[in-house]
Amino acid sequence: MLKSLKKSNRTSSxxxxxxxxxxxxxxxxxxxxxxxxxxxxxxxxxxxxxxEQIKKINLEDYKGKWVxxxxxxxDFTFICPTELGDMADHYEExxxxxxxxxxxxxxxxxxxxxxxxxxxxxxxxKFPMVADPTGFICRSYGTMIEEEGLxxxxxxxxxxxxxxxxxxxHDNSIGRxxxxxxxxxxxxQYVETHGGEVCPANWKPGEKTLKPSLELVGKI
Numbered sequence: 408m409l410k411s412l413k414k415s416n417r418t419s420s421x422x423x424x425x426x427x428x429x430x431x432x433x434x435x436x437x438x439x440x441x442x443x444x445x446x447x448x449x450x451x452x453x454x455x456x457x458x459e460q461i462k463k464i465n466l467e468d469y470k471g472k473w474v475x476x477x478x479x480x481x482d483f484t485f486i487c488p489t490e491l492g493d494m495a496d497h498y499e500e501x502x503x504x505x506x507x508x509x510x511x512x513x514x515x516x517x518x519x520x521x522x523x524x525x526x527x528x529x530x531x532x533k534f535p536m537v538a539d540p541t542g543f544i545c546r547s548y549g550t551m552i553e554e555e556g557l558x559x560x561x562x563x564x565x566x567x568x569x570x571x572x573x574x575x576x577h578d579n580s581i582g583r584x585x586x587x588x589x590x591x592x593x594x595x596q597y598v599e600t601h602g603g604e605v606c607p608a609n610w611k612p613g614e615k616t617l618k619p620s621l622e623l624v625g626k627i
Contacts, residue, residue, distance in 0.1 A: 442548045442574065448474075448565045449547035455509070455535035456519035464509070464535055471567050473506040473592060478550045478561035478576075482514045482522040482529075486582045490560075492528040497585040505567070506592060508534040513557055515540050550576055562588060564595055572599075 440449035452465045466474070477494060479487045494508055501508060510532070514522075519536040522529050537544070539558075545551035550561040561576040562583060572595045594606040597616070604616040617623065 440547050442563065442571055444571055444573070446571060447569050448476075448563065448571045449544075451544045451547065453537050453539060453544060454516045455537045456516045456523060457535040458533070461516045461520075462535070464537065466509075466565075467569070469507050469509075469565075470569055473504065473567060473596065474565040475501070475506060475508045475588065475592070476548065476561070476563040476565065477508060477510045478545065478548065478558045478563075479510065479512050480557040480560070480579050481512055482518050483525075486579070487512075488526060488528045490582050491532060493583075493585045495528075495531040495533065497589060498533055500589065501592075504589070504592060504596070509537050510534065511537040511539055511544055511558065513539050513542055513545060548574075564588075564592055566595070566599060 440447075442449055448466065450466050452463065455462050455464045457464075477491075479490060481487065491510060494510070498508060512519075516536075516538040519538060523532065523536070524530070539545055542551050542556065542558075545558045548561060548563060550558040552559060557579075559576050560579055560581065560583060562574060563571060564573040566572050573591055590609075590611060593612050594610050597610075597612070598604060598606060601616070604618055606616055610616065617627070
């Protein structure tokens with residue numbers, strides 16, 4: 408009985424110590440909102456290089472527009488300029504869809520400017536190039552590679568109410584397609600304004616959608 412009581416006391420003390428340490432860690436750590444589908448996109452304010460100027464931008468300022476957050480590892484690299492150049496080539500099309508693009512990396516605004524001045528491809532960019540040297544935005548959206556201080560390739564689609572509707576994060580060796588991104592935004596915009604309808608695989612504007620119902624079960 409005594410042995411059992413001692414064991415119980417040790418367990419209790421250990422539990423209390425663990426809880427105290429947990430509380431201390433929570434007090435000392437940086438706290439981040441977490442990106443989650445159909446939840447408000449994590450807010451941020453940051454500097455950006457845009458139209459030959461350094462500007463302070465706030466995600467909240469883009470309410471009323473669809474927003475694409477386009478995370479990439481670093482300036483002056485290899486796949487990144489091909490992706491950003493592709494986005495630049497489709498930027499006017501995206502703007503006509505009421506979409507704003509914000510590219511994000513852990514570089515400073517000064518590195519963004521140097522790259523913009525140095526590269527013909529990057530010089531085409533007309534959208535804000537957000538600087539996240541502290542990694543706060545990357546951590547909020549789950550793209551940060553802590554041991555490298557760089558971001559994974561991540562694409563986040565936010566609706567005009569500031570709610571996250573779609574995202575993808577993948578290995579940095581795989582480049583993305585602006586055309587496929589546009590198709591996803593078109594689908595997201597369609598279902599936003601057509602309650603009860605859903606878009607099947609590879610759906611494009613003008614094609615048939617689906618209306619989930621008991622009658623449809625097993626008939627697709």
